[in-house]
Amino acid sequence: xxxxxxxxxxxxxxxxxxxxxxxxxxxxxxxxxxxxxxxxxxxxxxxxxxxxxxxxxxxxxxxxxxxxxxxxxxxxxxxxxxxxxxxxxxxxxxxxxxxxxxxxxxxxxxxxxxxxxxxxxxxxxxxxxxxxxxxxxxxxxxxxxxxxxxxxxxxxxxxxxxxxxxxxxxxxxxxxxxxxxxxxxxxxxxxxxxxxxxxxxxxxxxxxxxxxxxxxxxxxxxxxxxxxxxxxxxxxxxxxxxxxxxxxxxxxxxxxxxxxxxxxxxxxxxxxxxxxxxxxxxxxxxxxxxxxxxxxxxxxxxxxxxxxxxxxxxxxxxxxxxxxxxxxxxxxxxxxxxxxxx
Amino acid sequence: xxxxxxxxxxxxxxxxxxxxxxxxxxxxxxxxxxxxxxxxxxxxxxxxxxxxxxxxxxxxxxxxxxxxxxxxxxxxxxxxxxxxxxxxxxxxxxxxxxxxxxxxxxxxxxxxxxxxxxxxxxxxxxxxxxxxxxxxxxxxxxxxxxxxxxxxxxxxxxxxxxxxxxxxxxxxxxxxxxxxxxxxxxxxxxxxxxxxxxx
Numbered sequence: 001x002x003x004x005x006x007x008x009x010x011x012x013x014x015x016x017x018x019x020x021x022x023x024x025x026x027x028x029x030x031x032x033x034x035x036x037x038x039x040x041x042x043x044x045x046x047x048x049x050x051x052x053x054x055x056x057x058x059x060x061x062x063x064x065x066x067x068x069x070x071x072x073x074x075x076x077x078x079x080x081x082x083x084x085x086x087x088x089x090x091x092x093x094x095x096x097x098x099x100x101x102x103x104x105x106x107x108x109x110x111x112x113x114x115x116x117x118x119x120x121x122x123x124x125x126x127x128x129x130x131x132x133x134x135x136x137x138x139x140x141x142x143x144x145x146x147x148x149x150x151x152x153x154x155x156x157x158x159x160x161x162x163x164x165x166x167x168x169x170x171x172x173x174x175x176x177x178x179x180x181x182x183x184x185x186x187x188x189x190x191x192x193x194x195x196x197x198x199x200x201x202x203x204x205x206x207x208x209x210x211x212x213x214x215x216x217x218x219x220x221x222x223x224x225x226x227x228x229x230x231x232x233x234x235x236x237x238x239x240x241x242x243x244x245x246x247x248x249x250x251x252x253x254x255x256x257x258x259x260x261x262x263x264x265x266x267x268x269x270x271x272x273x274x275x276x277x278x279x280x281x282x283x284x285x286x287x288x289x290x291x292x293x294x295x296x297x298x299x300x301x302x303x304x305x306x307x308x309x310x311x312x313x314x315x316x317x318x319x320x321x322x323x324x325x326x327x328x329x330x331x332x333x334x335x336x337x338x339x340x341x342x
Numbered sequence: 343x344x345x346x347x348x349x350x351x352x353x354x355x356x357x358x359x360x361x362x363x364x365x366x367x368x369x370x371x372x373x374x375x376x377x378x379x380x381x382x383x384x385x386x387x388x389x390x391x392x393x394x395x396x397x398x399x400x401x402x403x404x405x406x407x408x409x410x411x412x413x414x415x416x417x418x419x420x421x422x423x424x425x426x427x428x429x430x431x432x433x434x435x436x437x438x439x440x441x442x443x444x445x446x447x448x449x450x451x452x453x454x455x456x457x458x459x460x461x462x463x464x465x466x467x468x469x470x471x472x473x474x475x476x477x478x479x480x481x482x483x484x485x486x487x488x489x490x491x492x493x494x495x496x497x498x499x500x501x502x503x504x505x506x507x508x509x510x511x512x513x514x515x516x517x518x519x520x521x522x523x524x525x526x527x528x529x530x531x532x533x534x535x536x537x538x539x540x541x
Contacts, residue, residue, distance in 0.1 A: 011528045018502065018527075020509050048468055049535050052459075052484050053503040055474035061380035065394040069376055070369065072398050076405055079365050181351045228355045 179340025455479035495530035
């Protein structure tokens with residue numbers, strides 16, 4: 001058989017050895033091969049030709065080439081400018097962290113002082129040292145029923161540090177058509193994040209559950225990384241727990257920057273309020289184009305103008321740095337469920 | 343699995359960081375692909391010096407055009423497309439001023455290797471890839487055969503048989519139809535077979 005005059009057969013044979021044929025086409029080739037020895041011989045020739053070329057070992061790029069490429073990339077104006085910007089951003093964040101650390105130390109020293117004073121100070125001091133709204137209601141001396149001194153201490157300490165309900169509890173449900181790749185990414189991201197603790201449960205195919213404990217900074221860093229694959233989720237729903245058992249705020253089509261914004265609020269009331277605002281915004285944006293909504297808010301016709309805009313915008317995302325050290329403070333209890341389509 | 347689902351998610355993340363000016367993301371992508379891109383170019387142009395220069399040019403081009411990259415395709419397909427275009431254009435320019443690489447021509451012509459190749463081509467048995475890879479003279483002879491193909495045929499053979507791309511990816515790299523890939527690859531293999539037999 002002259003194969004130059006039968007290009008279609010030649011293409012079929014090539015497709016066969018390359019694994020590019022449909023089941024029907026494969027059967028057609030196999031039938032041809034079994035019936036015609038010329039076709040069988042040609043197929044064998046093509047396989048050998050392919051095998052010879054595929055056997056060639058790859059050449060290692062010379063070290064000078066590798067070094068040259070790196071140098072060229074580093075010295076390129078685009079990269080040089082980006083590196084300079086990153087350095088400046090890094091310096092700014094270092095200063096902010098240092099200032100934050102200093103203020104935390106001062107706060108802790110203050111609290112320690114209050115504790116020490118409470119323990120060793122004169123017993124007749126009825127008024128708490130640390131100013132707080134609820135403090136005047138605690139009057140151990142005047143109350144007929146004896147109040148335990150430890151309870152008074154506890155109330156004062158918690159009130160001085162932060163809201164008692166400062167740990168935000170959230171559930172995040174993420175649905176994707178590309179489950180395997182996205183779940184692998186989420187898994188890797190959590191593995192490589194020493195600032196959070198997590199537990200993964202994968203007892204159902206196409207579904208993974210991650211229970212995460214971390215600080216707000218840790219959550220922000222995680223959301224920053226997740227933002228890069230956010231477009232692969234078909235559905236993103238955040239459930240924010242309120243202080244009333246069984247009551248939740250559900251934010252559909254939630255964005256990573258919104259989650260970080262909610263978590264950044266240091267009281268449960270603020271978190272719930274912001275979650276409700278985002279729930280409204282996201283619902284409205286689903287039925288109203290973004291431009292119209294912006295126009296609406298520009299005309300100050302809605303209370304939406306009072307809602308703080310997400311801080312995690314594209315330019316700043318790289319700047320988010322997780323807290324240094326393996327662990328600083330549990331402020332977030334997050335349950336993430338990544339599920340594929342059934 | 344559909345081709346669109348094969349997009350390397352890690353590459354996509356690195357590209358996104360690169361776009362935001364993260365220099366480490368650029369370095370990671372360079373480290374990941376410099377070897378493959380260098381090999382691709384070397385196999386097409388057959389000259390190590392040209393390959394080194396064209397590899398550098400490819401990364402500069404990638405750097406300058408990252409905003410034009412559409413994330414619906416894989417990063418490496420896009421990078422290969424740029425590398426192939428740069429190399430083929432360079433070869434065309436060189437051909438018009440009368441310089442073509444002679445490196446492949448001067449590769450060692452070992453009589454034993456010729457006999458080995460002839461035996462493989464005429465024998466009913468398939469060649470053992472490990473044995474072929476270990477035989478430097480035989481490899482040189484096969485490279486010489488590939489270098490004798492015209493640019494179009496050599497490129498498609500390198501993309502399919504060395505880089506292991508599927509037809510859809512090759513069509514994307516070359517900017518051609520799937521049908522063109524099938525027919526061109528078929529002609530390229532037939533031509534290579536003839537060249538190897540004549541060596």
